[in-house]
Amino acid sequence: MSVRNAILGLLAHRACHGYELHAAFEALVGGRDNWDVKPAQIYTTLIRLQESGLVVEESIEQDAGPEKRIYALTPAGRDELDIWFKESVPSEVHRDSFYLKLMLSLALEEVDSARIIQIQRAALYQELHRVTTQRQCLDARHDLARILLLDKAIMHLEADLRWLDMVEARFQEISRQPLPQPEVRLRGRPPKKDGDSAREETRC
């Protein structure tokens, strides 16, 4: 989804061929380290966009070199882009692999959950160090965008680390007391009543 919309955005700037889009995307995110987009994805996405009528193959340049298919935004594509700009991006719902892992490690007695936490913390610190270092190499004036991106990553990594500390603290609080095992229980939640759209937040 992100790449698709990014392509629309880049084409709104000016018509491009696939290779240029790939290069532009990399420039936008600051290199492969941050977001490694494969050319294959660009080209297949362009095909899908073309099939949806959001993009057209404008012309094929062939002057002294490999053929270049120039893609341009259609009015429908422009509409899609405007819609994207008008709505918020859904907040990366909490599909949290680590949480799952931790819970499953609690359910399986033969797995050491403290170890799981320890491993994750080490990885987070390592990543934090990598990103922090990368950030310090950038010039505040020229690379503002990249700095902002890295700052966001740093803030999230720090949040993850604080969360890990919190988890450990909570586990130690109740260290003797049997943990609320997320055991494989069926019929875990009461039957959903009707009319509960996503909006009834205040009700428990």
Add this chain to the structure above:
Amino acid sequence: MSVRNAILGLLAHRACHGYELHAAFEALVGGRDNWDVKPAQIYTTLIRLQESGLVVEESIEQDAGPEKRIYALTPAGRDELDIWFKESVPSEVHRDSFYLKLMLSLALEEVDSARIIQIQRAALYQELHRVTTQRQCLDARHDLARILLLDKAIMHLEADLRWLDMVEARFQEISRQPLPQPEVRLRGRPPKKDGDSAREETRC
């Protein structure tokens, strides 16, 4: 990937059929609001796991009811699970849709980036409110796991909001000065030299 591993974890606990796995997964993450797994995904993942030899169809119960295929973990499946427990989960690399959107809005003069930020902030606050409310309805003793999950979500949302504030502040700092437009430029990064594995972090 997460669901796949979660299934392995649940089957390590005991052999199940698809429906039970689906229910167990929902119990684990605390309902559809947090992580909506469709039955279709469970069943297709089970098929893939079976094809990979990580899971076997143990038997088909048929006593007085619809048929139930009971799946069990194979030794190879158990190995995979142990490997998962042994390594850290990769830290959700910063494939940040909103960052892309913001940068593209800067490149397109006809789009108001301040508006983009404003829309996103509103959505984040709304989500934060939803999650916070949901969290307050839980019992600290019985629902510890779910509380931890929601706490993580809250911490991430707060980080996102702080980041938005930061972005706005930076933009205002340099409000007159031309923004370092992430324009569609090609050849954005110098040619990669050889031997730069992911480890050389300290170099710029």
Add this chain to the structure above:
DNA sequence: GGTGCCATGTAACGCGTTACATGATTAT
């Protein structure tokens, strides 16, 4: 005559989603 950039793809697979479909049991 390589190496590296420019430029384009295809094939196959994994994960996830939506939509559709079937049928049995149990509770009201």
Add this chain to the structure above:
DNA sequence: ATAATCATGTAACGCGTTACATGGCACC
């Protein structure tokens, strides 16, 4: 009866990845 729950799937699509493949051009 009919609704909900139990239980299982298929088909098609979207997004992303890996691996493979082709070829021209420029520079040393």
